[in-house]
Amino acid sequence: MAIIESTPQTLGKTLELTAAPVAVTPPATLGLLRRPMSTTGWKSWVFTVDHKKLGIMYGVSAFVFFVLGGFEALLIRIQLARPNGKFLSADVYNQMFTMHATTMVFLFVMPMAAAFANYFVPLQIGARDVAFPRINALGFWLFLFGAIFINLSWLLGGAADGGWFAYAPNTGTVFSPTHGMDFWALGLQITGIASLTGAINLIVTVINMRAPGMTMMRMPVFTWMIMVIQFLLVFAIPVISVALFLLTFSRLYGATFFDTQKGADPLLWQHLFWIFGHPEVYILILPSFGIVSEVLPVFSKKPLFGYNFVVFSGVAIGFMGWGVWAHHMFASGIGPISVTVFALTTMLIAIPTGVKIVNWVGTLWGGSLTFSTAMLFAIGLIIEFTIGGLSGVTHALAASDMQQTDTYYIVAHFHYVLFGGAIFGIMSGFYYWWPKIFGRMLNEKLGKLHFWLFVAGTNLTFGPMHIVGLQGQPRRMYLYPDGYGFGFWNLVESIGAFIIATGVLVFIINVVRTARGPANAPLDPWDARSLEWLTTSPPKEHNFDAIPHVHHLDEFFHQKYAEDENGNLVKVKTAEQLMAEQEAAKDAHIHLPSPSYWPMIISFAITMLALGVIYSLPLAIASAVVVLAGVYGWLLEPSVADDSDSDPAIHGSSDGKELAHG
């Protein structure tokens, strides 16, 4: 018996492709749930499986957590502005830095990469959606509920206070008696499922759903980098999942994995955490490498210099990223032989990273550069990330890392890499793709103000951290005493943090103004090069009227430009002409996946299950039953509702289901 009854009763009905999608009344059902059909209003968002809507929801949620994590950072910087700060208590400070890192890493940068990946990977490879649209929705809701779940701990006795690295045994119940670490471990477990399902989904999408002619080596670099990180996620997330399970069972059920009184070796946690944690670093940075590899060519009017080298260095980073984890443990006492090996591998991984920087500069070289905000952020990334990369090389020297590790020098390093790298890349992506997503141009004047505030703020906040770190200021101290030479530079850092916050505020103002303004974006505002621009802005629900056939890397550029008789490139077609051609040759049958309640139900029940694990066994059992029932409901639900599909069932029921199985 199907839980959902879906009677084919609208045979022969076709959907107008060019108009807004038609709302179809769902059929009467005999089952539990009527399939959601709304194409407008909140239901069209909450139950959607559209990769673009999910991408936007990922982006909005991640940005909210960016603001939250930034707020936490400001509280930290207020506390540290002067010696012997009294603004936060030690307890609150420890929660604050734990949650700042957790929020920025797991709830902002990772889902923001998922936002861009969800939205643009199908568009860049000329597909209509991802391979498993409902799993895509499940991933988003798991991320959002998991993220809210972690932050619930603020209201329920205190947030996690063991640091994002959560070194055992300090995270045991003896040393961290609130439920904060439980919320942290279970919440990350939930967002981990989101990352894992998302990774499988995008890998299958990229491998199977590329448009005709889109060979792997014609894929945009952004899609390439996203694919590399999905593979990293597939192998890295299980490691942290295991670690989190060990932690959860130790805390809630008295397991002794990390109980040193019973003979446990705390280094077990460190190895598990960093085997995940170092690939995680590349999971955070590679999407932004992908974004700037799109932006720099467009605004230089040149193809990416050394495309093959950029792609292969990305893949090489993906592989080598697995062999460097113990460089986080040079002072942990793993012995000089292990330290030597990991010091060497850490030096090696600098090489493919350097290759990327060379190629970005090579892309600028000889180009015709226009300095849009997107371009400024991309150029900013090259310089800021290089500073972070070079400080990275200095602590690849294991002996000097014995001085630098756990000082602010390290804090400086990874903020240059993550703020100057990952976040500059994300900001570049915002300004570059905003017109594509919303059909509106972000204001460039405000954008440039945003950029310069970020440049000033980044260097004022994180630059002096190099100095105080080398002067011996350790990390994770809720206060520092007077008389160590830390005071002046810490004040500068705090001022810098507020400059960054001002930049974020300018960006938000820009977004609000733009949202209120007219839909002013031209079809091809930047003279772009890749397929996502070969459609309307915002793209139609089905992305492309006709699936493009790909003949080149930078296909869109090559459709617009051709060589004249002198061998010079000239524009032969505008985007509008190409769009008209596509609309004229539109595909007769377009299959789109239908919305579903199940992803939402299952993800909510998993979150309740986690809550039950902490507080109430009956709630956990009841939620587990709902999860199980939800899986059956999902399995029995046709992936494409007969009556909502634009493909008439007259053509045979199998046709309508070939695109989406998720």
Next chain:
Amino acid sequence: MKAKLTKAGLVASLAVGVLLTGCATDAPQDTWQPEGYYAREIDNLQRPVFYVAGIVGVIVTAAVLYCVIKFRARAGEEVVPHQSHGNTKLEIGLTLLSTLTLVAIVPSSVGTLWRVTNKPDNAMNVTVIGQQWWWEYQYDGMNIVTANELVIPEKTKIRLRITSRDVIHSFWIPKLNGKRDAVPNRYHTLNLESDGTGVYDGQCTEFCGLSHANMRQKAVVLSDADFKVWVANQQQNAAQPPAATMAAKGEETFIAQCVRCHQVNGLQNANGEPLQSQADEQLVSGAAPNLTHLMSRTTFAGGTFNLKNEGCDATPPGTPTGTTLECLNRSQLEAWLRNAPEEKPMYAILNDDKKYRGMPNLNLTEQQIDELVAYLATLK
């Protein structure tokens, strides 16, 4: 636009420049001011690498700025630039160049690591034990147990064996060597050596919970002669204060309240039996600082507070380092005895196993506090 972008370069190169010259005076934990063999080895390694890194940073910044200025689109210029797809020779050349640069660093990097970590011959051995939120030092074969201030002789190689009684801590005296984690169930080694006498500051550098920021340590480096005097003094038991003095009353309070956790060697009960602290019944870590020679130190409570008023030079008779009665930071010590968790964040409430982390509030009267201070001042 041009001016603005140059500004970006200025900021970047300024950051690098400041970084390279970042050797402040008045920075007791500066990693760039080594005061002993091991720290100097590290410094000799990191300095040239920092300069090379700085140069590479300047080159990349300069190349980007050159592109930004030279290749910016001119108004009215409609020519599409040459669609260069790359230059394999250049790529391979630069990759080889950067590989060779890194390979060139390898011998000195690995060499330094091994020189810094190798077991020295004829070293003096000290066991270092971290716990929330202070350090204990056990001098092997000398029958000395002390806390927070590691007293060592100058120009002598010291071999530390480091472990922990609860969570992970990290021992670090930046001017003498890098850091090494103190991990329960494991012993890690760290070498120290100082060129001359002096006091070198350090700080626990592995996040260890609530008062991580208040877990400080010092290396007090003495001349050989002074060190011998110090050792001889440390090996003495505490003397009993004369009867009917304030100190004697303080001793009674100490026996009633403090000896549960804090050992004072030589302390006896009314029957003349030696008293042994039983910190493992009271504390999660199972240890509290041995106070037999409290006044031979200059700080207390995990190095958080000065025991000795600043600017006061005198040392107690019979020991080359420590705090005299005149120099005693009495108000801070009294505040600590009045309500320790108020002075330093600690989980000084009973947990499920009925144990504290850190020192609890003992609810002493002002009279008792005065007497206790008088007693503690006798522990030279």
